[in-house]
Amino acid sequence: MQPPAGRNGLAVAAMVLGLTGLLTSILVIGGLLGVIGLITGIVALRTAKRTGIGRGASLTGVVTSFIAIAVSVLAALFLTWYANQTQQCYRPDSFRQYQQCVHQQLTSD
Secondary structure, three states, X not given: OOOOOOOOHHHXXXXXXXXXXXXXXXXXXXXHHHHHHHHHHHHHHHHHXXXXXXXXXXXXXXXXXXXXXXXHHHHHHHHHHHHHHOHHHOOOOXXXXXXXXXXXXXXXX
């Protein structure tokens, strides 16, 4: 079954994946959605070039997917850096001790 005339289903899917990936990119899972959205968006752009339908949605999907991937990579790098900087703080007796340890680890160089 084909989508209704005037619609590019892949373009809509790419846009939804890109936007969802962007909204969840801080949780790192958005990067995976971004990769899927980027691939779908590229395919949708090719279809839009051939049919003339869905270029805007395809482009939105590609751009938001790319940003979602970038934000996810940055979030993963930050989380890795933070875990490395505060690894001595993971055995506290209380949350207050954890806070003090993290403050000490992040402010001392």
